[in-house]
Amino acid sequence: MDYPWDLESQFTGAIGPREFSSLSSKAMASLVASPDPLRNVDPSNPQSHLSRILVPRPPDTENNTMVRKYIVDTMKKLNWHVEEDTFNDTTPYGVKHFTNVIATKDPQAPRRVILAAHFDSKFFAAYPQNQFLGATDSAAPCAFMLDLAETLDPLLNERMARLENGEEDDEDVAETTLQLVFFDGEEAFKDWTATDSIYGARHLAHKWSTTYIAPHSKRRLLPASTTELGTIEHLILLDLLGAPHPQIRSSFVDTAWLHDAIASAERRLADSGAFAYEKDGIKADETFRPFFVPREGPQFNFGGIEDDHIPFLRLGVDVLHIIASPFPRVWHTLKDDASALDIATMRRWNLILRVFMAEYLHLRPAEIDYFIGALEQGRMQL
Helix, strand or coil: CCCCCCHHHHHHHCCCCCCCCCHHHHHHHHHHHHCCCHHHHHHCCCCCCCHHHHHCCCCCHHHHHHHHHHHHHEEEEEEEEEEEEEEEECEEEEEEEEEEEEEECCCCCEEHHHHHHCCCCCCCCCCCCCCCHHHHHHHHHHHHHHHHHHHHHHHHHHHHHHHHHHCCCHHHHCCEEEEEEEEECCCCCCCCCCCCCCCCHHHHHHHCCCCCCCCCCCCCCCCCCCCCCHHHEEEEEEECCCCCCCCCCCCCHHHHHHHHHHHHHHHHHHHHHCCCCCCCECCCCCCCCCCCCCCCCCCCCCCCCCCHHHHHCCCCCCCEEEECCCCCCCCCCCCCCCCHCHHHHHHHHHHHHHHHHHHHCCCCCCCCCCHHHHHHHHCCCC
């Protein structure tokens, strides 16, 4: 495969590995138990995050605006800082209007880790293709992100209070905030090219690379020449998720350790029994097949899949690309609807992201003695 960027730019990330603090089994149990990891991804519930996003939503359409407003309203209810990054760009169908959504827990924080996905769906000109829903691409990942924000928000509030009171053990690590980015215009309108694809990501990467950070006491140790891009520790990009049995490979040498960390979170959750559950008399398949493909030594895949991370990668941002490879069979077809999604798989994604990001951010969940899976089966597990 030809790589559309200078390979040397992959190795310019300056942050490097950070210390991870593994949660105890009882702390993991707290994240498994509440909130219900099925609630936000249940396609049969018309009020779930997934259902509210799962409509045709190409850029510059009423549905796209409706979904964007839902995302914005959800994050504002949590009192996060929300920016709508609006711009126009030329497409094969003329000038289109795009808006990225950027939700930040603490906009004054000196550093941030970004969890991102695109919220638009692919444009098709004619019926019935124009009814394309993009369930895996990327309605489900957006729902995972909203679930994560609702789950971690109270823990982030507690961490901020500890910092303000001088009670945080590792202030340097705890000064990293969580930011969610919902990209618009990821999909090509016709054929994927450098100018007909990733409209929102290209715009935002350029904007942040040319915007210097505003002075603030929390950023007093950062050089005055630091750009918004320079405050990013890692960009974690989700795409093509929600179908059963995904295979996620490590894409870049700089974040191979981060791939190992999220794979470890998945393994520990599996060992604890967190993925076993029963709903409506149907048991989930209890045969554990990991989503994350273990690396053998220094193995990684050179990140040949083009996606929203590319303009950030070119500018030196360390990227963890969480994308199913091979792609789901329903990719860019009308079959990429709710029927393509597996409820147990989506539940597992919510749990993995909760534990992984809580460990990344050094959060402190309460400790409990049981898992929601056991409760749903009418029994308790210690």
